[in-house]
Amino acid sequence: MKKQNYTVKQIQAVDAYTIRHPVLRKGKPIESCIFDGDDLETTLHFGIYNTEELIGVCSLLKNNNPKFSELNQYQLRGMAILQHQQGLGIGHILLKYCDTILKEEKTNLIWCNAREVAVNFYKRNGYRVIGHSFNIKGIGPHYVMKKQLNLSD
Numbered sequence: 001m002k003k004q005n006y007t008v009k010q011i012q013a014v015d016a017y018t019i020r021h022p023v024l025r026k027g028k029p030i031e032s033c034i035f036d037g038d039d040l041e042t043t044l045h046f047g048i049y050n051t052e053e054l055i056g057v058c059s060l061l062k063n064n065n066p067k068f069s070e071l072n073q074y075q076l077r078g079m080a081i082l083q084h085q086q087g088l089g090i091g092h093i094l095l096k097y098c099d100t101i102l103k104e105e106k107t108n109l110i111w112c113n114a115r116e117v118a119v120n121f122y123k124r125n126g127y128r129v130i131g132h133s134f135n136i137k138g139i140g141p142h143y144v145m146k147k148q149l150n151l152s153d
């Protein structure tokens, strides 16, 4: 079996679009991959590479959800792994990396709007569902999910 060599790096928003597009916005215009806040100074984009190939991305936006009282929150967005690389633990590596970075930033809470199909993935990575499902037009049912970050770990 070929040995995998995964590394996570900070990337530019435009690099994230190359993975968001086939995975999250397939068949839609490339502009649909641009999210509000992508270019803010506080926004962080990460990519996971297998050797030289970018195979997955996610983005962290400094955005407090009014549902939660924590002072320092980030929203996880655009979590996407190329289809043929899914189910190999790559998403897990990327989420773990985000936790480490956010703890350094003294972030207490990470949250996301999770697609129904990804809820179990987030649960296995320490997130829990908050409230009922809601619909995002053109994409489908979602749940708010959150994970408390223990800054003393």
Ligand SMILES: CC(C)(COP(=O)(O)OP(=O)(O)OC[C@H]1O[C@@H](n2cnc3c(N)ncnc32)[C@H](O)[C@@H]1OP(=O)(O)O)[C@@H](O)C(=O)NCCC(=O)NCCS
Pocket (backbone or CB within 6 Å): 023, 024, 079, 080, 081, 082, 085, 086, 087, 088, 089, 090, 091, 092, 093, 113, 114, 115, 117, 118, 120, 121, 122, 124
């Ligand atoms: C959701 C998504 C980001 C998860 O990333 P991933 O790399 O596939 O996730 P992982 O491999 O870490 O975990 C997924 C599953 O693979 C399993 N797995 C982990 N390591 C594995 C390994 N070495 N071999 C086989 N399976 C493994 C896990 O048990 C997990 O099972 P689950 O689906 O029952 O939770 C990815 O599948 C994806 O991009 N999906 C399409 C877009 C999407 O829905 N994004 C989320 C938007 S909110």
